[in-house]
Amino acid sequence: MMKLKTKSYSFSEDIRASRPFQWVRHPTEQGYRVAILLLSDILALAGAWQIARYLNQFYSPLPPQLVWWSWFDIPSLFWVFVGCTLLLFAKGNLYSVPKSSQNYLRTVKLISSVYLLSLVLIYFYDPKVDPPxxxxxxxxxxxxxxxxxxxxxxxxxxxxxxxxxxKKPIFIIASASQLPKLIQILQRRSQYQVVGVALASTANSSTTLNSILASKAVEVLAEDLPQTDLASALYWNLRRTGITLRLLPSSREILYRRGVSEIMAGLPTLRVETSLLVGWDYRVKRIIDFIGSFVGIILLSPLFLIIALIIKLSSKGPIFFRQERTGLQGKTFYMWKFRTMVNNASQLQSQLEAHNESQDGIMFKMKNDPRIIPFGHLMRRTSIDELPQLFNVLMGQMSLVGPRPLPLRDVEKFQAWHHIRHQVVPGITGLWQISGRSDIQDFNDAARLDLFYIDNWSLNLDLDILVETARIVLFGKGAY
Known part of the structure; x- marks a missing residue:
């Protein structure tokens, strides 16, 4: 039986059992998140009810049978709705990890469930009561x-x-060839501090577990874990001590996650099947693209005029920059941007190739690019130079969210697997843009983000990317 010297307790019981009196490892951090989300939900529901009461008080007020008491001048029925809604949110993990709390579609479903259930309960409470x-x-x-x-x-x-x-302390488990790269990525692009490493081949050993516990790591990042007959001992040992495990998935593991556990002929299997409404979510995405781009162009038209005037007064040349990019199924199209460089920037690029800061040379990146016009730095940092691509979206050449279309010069240097990103409509923003933007120097990392987006696409993921893009644009992080 394995015992841990560093923690003075053993795993003699069921490995799934948690450590005695194990609570949340970061109560302050989790508490802030829950408090902010709870306050947001309560204020939002209170505002919704106040507006509903104000609009209906003259011709369709709430029946007295449904007003049992009032608190802060809000009827009791509201507080029942709030309690039920918050309980369902908690049950649906909308106050737990960040990605769960950002499941907006589930939020809509749970709110709708409360209101629909209320109709049934009110009927059984008093069939004569007709809620307005x-x-x-x-x-x-x-x-x-x-x-x-x-x-x-x-x-x-x-x-x-x-x-x-x-920065959070994190422990890395990977192959010898991947460890230096992962350490460099985390140090450059994340809020983590690497406090220890181990080889993937030793992941399930007591030595590695002792090293993790001694390092005081709060998370473990693992890649290429060795095969096991049942479940990884590393997973269960970390789970019972409250340490988060992050896995770098392969395409096979992503496919596994889409499956539904099912026993077939006495064998444990994963059934992967298509949705009953297959294709409808994509149709909704395209409708959102059209409406979003149309409304965006109308609302932002005054800003377009101001930017156009500033560009015209500050630099000789056209207002817009048009460049041929590779889109869906490898077809080329012209992508529009506000011009942020001198008029002959394309011709000058060949002279600057020696200064390319991209590690693999596929993309051209230069932090202090001499071709950028004075107002261009601000436009690129705030990404307002990308706004004309709303016209590309309106024409169906691009989407609001998707893999970023690249110049022909970059695509010519692609490896074969990089072209998988061309199987979907390119977008103005995507996982690449919210995961480092200009800080990503290796195109392989950017391509993996695009493939992850394709494999895990959903309407909720698109909305999540749009929200994170807005945050990054507002604070100008990672663009130059």
């Missing part, structure tokens, strides 16, 4: 809109707080 339909639907719609808006704002706030926190 206008009040009901106004409160329902307002609750969805206000809660989503509140959570989007809370996500922006929490994301910015995250970037200012002290």
């Amino acid at each position: 339909r206008s009040l009901f639907f106004t409160a329902w719609f307002s609750s969805v809109v206000f809660v989503l808006f509140g959570r989007l704002v809370a996500t922006l706030i929490l994301g910015q707080i995250q970037t200012r926190k002290p």
Whole structure:
């Protein structure tokens, strides 16, 4: 039986059992997140109900049978709705890890469930009570809109707080060839501090576990874990001590995650099948692209005129920059941007290739590019030079979210597997843009992010990327 010298307790019981009196490892951090989200949800629901009551008080007020008491001038029925909604949110993990709390589609479903269930309960409470339909639907719609808006704002706030926190200690487990690269990536691009490493071949050994516990790591990043007959001992040992395990997945593991556990002929299998409404989510995405780009162009048209005037007054040349890019299925199209460089920037690039800061040479990156015009630095840092691509989205050449279309010069240097990213419509923003932007020097890392996006695509992921893009643009992180 394995015993740990560093923690003075043994794993003599079931490996799935948690350590005695094991609580959340970071109560302060988790507490702040839960408090902000709870406050956001309560204020949003209160605002929705107040608006619904104000709009309906003259011709369709709440029946007296449904007003048992009032608190802060808000009827008791509201507080019942709030309690049920918050309980469902907690049950649905909307106050847990960041990615779960940003599941906006689940948020809409849970709010709708509360309102639909209330109709049934009110009927059984008193069949003679007829709740005002206008009040009901106004409160329902307002609750969805206000809660989503509140959570989007809370996500922006929490994301910015995250970037200012002290670095978290992390332990890395990988092959000998990958360890230096992972250490460099984490030190350059993340809020983590590497406090220890181990080879993947030793992942399930007591020595590695002791090293993890002694390092005081709060998370473990692992890649290429050795095969085991049942479950990884590393996973269970970390789980029972409250340490988070992060895995760098292969394409096979991503496919496994899509499967549903099922016993077939006495064999444990994973069934991977298509959705009943296959293709409809993509149709919704394209509708959102069209409406979003159309509305964006109208609302931002005054800003377009101001930027155009500044470019024209500060530099000789056209207002817009048009460049041929590779899009869906390798077809080329012209992508539009506000011009941020001198008029002959394309011709000058060949003279600057020796100064390319990209490690593999596929993309051209130069932090102090002499071709950028004075106002160009601000446009690139705030990404407002990308706004004309809303016209590309409106024409169907691009999407709001997707792999970034690259110049023909870059695509010519692609490896064969890089072209998989051309199987989907390119986008204005994507996982690449919110995961480091200009800080990513190796195109292989950017390509893996694009493939991860393709394998895990959902409408909620698109919305999550748009929200994170807004936060990054507002604070100008990673662009030059």
